Amino acid sequence: MPIATVNPANGETLRTYEAMDAEEIERRLQLAEATFRTYRTSSFADRARLLNRAAELLDDAQQDIAKVMTTEMGKPVKQARAEAAKCAKAMRWYAEHAESLLADEEPAAYDVKDSGASRALVRYRPLGPVLAVMPWNFPLWQVVRFAAPALMAGNVGLLKHASNVPQTALFLEDLFHQAGFTQGCFQTLLVGSGAVDEILRDDRVKAATLTGSEPAGRAVAATAGDMVKKTVLELGGSDPYIVMPSADVDRAAEIAVTARVQNNGQSCIAAKRFIVHTDVYDRFAERFVEGMKALKVGDPQEEDTEVGPLASEQGRTDLEELVDDARRSGASVLCGGQRPDGPGWYYPPTVVADVNREMRIHREETFGPVATLYRAADLDEAVLIANDSAFGLSSNVWTRDEAEVDRFVRDLEAGGVYVNGMTASHPAFPFGGVKRSGYGRELSGHGIREFCNITTVWHGA
Known part of the structure; x- marks a missing residue:
């Protein structure tokens, strides 16, 4: 190179x-x-x-x-x-x-x-x-x-x-x-x-x-x-973003958009896998997809641009392949998922649902503005999905239940647990991960x- x-x-x-x-x-x-x-x-x-x-x-x-x-x-x-x-x-x-x-x-x-x-x-x-x-x-x-x-x-x-x-x-x-x-x-x-x-x-x-x-x-x-x-x-990181019924679901969905597309989605600590309790899944998914669709994609030098191009042509190709593989394997693409016409290495904000563990997009890191959406029946299944990853950098959990917070902090395999907010590094707090x-x-x-x-x-x- x-x-x-x-x-x-x-x-x-x-x-x-x-x-x-x-x-x-x-x-x-x-x-x-x-x-x-x-x-x-x-x-x-x-x-x-x-x-x-x-x-x-x-x-x-x-x-x-x-x-x-x-x-x-x-x-x-x-x-x-x-x-x-x-x-x-x-x-x-x-x-x-x-x-x-x-x-x-x-x-x-x-x-x-x-x-x-x-x-x-x-x-x-x-x-x-x-x-x-x-x-x-x-x-x-x-x-x-x-x-x-x-x-x-x-x-x-x-x-x-x-x-x-x-x-x-x-x-x-x-x-x-x-x-x-x-x-x-x-x-x-x-x-x-x-x-x-x-x-x-x-x-x-x-x-x-x-x-x-x-x-x-x-x-x-x-x-x-x-x-x-x-x-x-x-x-790498494939951070889970877990939303439970007691959460402020609208706020969780709003922050989820930023958590996914920060830095054009090219962030190790960006939330990538959105794991939502079945009781609030439909509401979260609707708000989240609306937010992803509303983002302005364009020239990164313009002040109102929210999502710019990926850093390399190969990076865009890699991302496309993950989405296309998921679609062929039965996943639902709720928004995005198609390379736009024109110059530059742009890829639209994309939400992929109905993901299973056999798909590449479940196992590999999506380094770009692509989110995967999972439905969890309860806290135990949410933790199971979250930990079903080779990575363990950070995690995000949304709940007002302190007992649930304690369980997540105890059981999530990650270097950080951010409660009712998105992961962000700060000089006062240690930063790093476990597993791969x-x-x-x-x-x-x-x-x-x-x-x-x-x-x-x-x-x-």
Whole structure:
């Protein structure tokens, strides 16, 4: 795949980049290693000052970088601006909280004495250069939610971004440099996916984080395992959205539309499987389909566009194949389901009902504005359908019954349970999944500690 900006609204190639050669990669690895030796000794106050400055610069550049993101991967420009604002917020959050999150921990006095020590503590120390393999769907946010905690912990970053968002990748490197970070603190590697294995095998790279597809995660995990290096993986998701009779059904249906089509439906944590109790199924389905039909699909650079094109032609083809397979296998398409005429990689908001577990659309992730609708007889069947997935990223439940909430929190196989609302990431809360959605956590204190050497310091009596 070429490293290029291709506008998904019309398929036009706007800019192409040459991949970095072995000599340039080596230069950047040397720079990362040398920079880490000094940067790791910097104070939290100095790191926070630089990260706050990066947030200020990002706020100033919000309009421009939003247009770049929209041009490169097709998200509506209003959502692109919101993404940039969210990144600045996360930078400020980590600038404020990193020192306390990584403060020395003192074990209980009884345990210290019992160990024979005069004193003991646990200290968090940075690991070194961390390779980040990042996707195109949230081209700023996915990177910043790694970079902000990593830099505040004293690590340095090497970004291998998706090949279709090179301008965003270069913007990020320049942003941190302009903020005052030493150039080796955060570097973009303009390379294809084939270069990742060799870079990760380099002894100077101490760990890796990847957000992306399951095959990509498997490849990085295999290499990291072979080299005994720490990894964090955030892979696919097929999140359930469960609606029970006690819920505000109209509100649940309204939020369901946003939960499905955010980022043109290309979000790991977007709700994808809508599991509705039979008592309120017809009412929810009617409202939900009405909401999906009412969405404005069009040029993502226009302010009132709600759904833009998919990021790639192959992505649209993959989505079409899932819907067509379901239709041939007996599913009902309640709206959408047909590729529109004209340029660009558009696909309409689509709702597919009467889905069974033999269909591909039940087993595979739908990465686009396509929802599947299920009828559940009771809570037990809702949980059964929800957990009948290889993925376990997040989940959404709508109910006013606290006993039902407790059951869902206990029984749903997911990294998050969002009650009466849609899943959204926030710097204060850990983010990640179970099963084939990956392992490890990003964000919060859990995320900043993922790439730290958790060190026991013991003093004899």
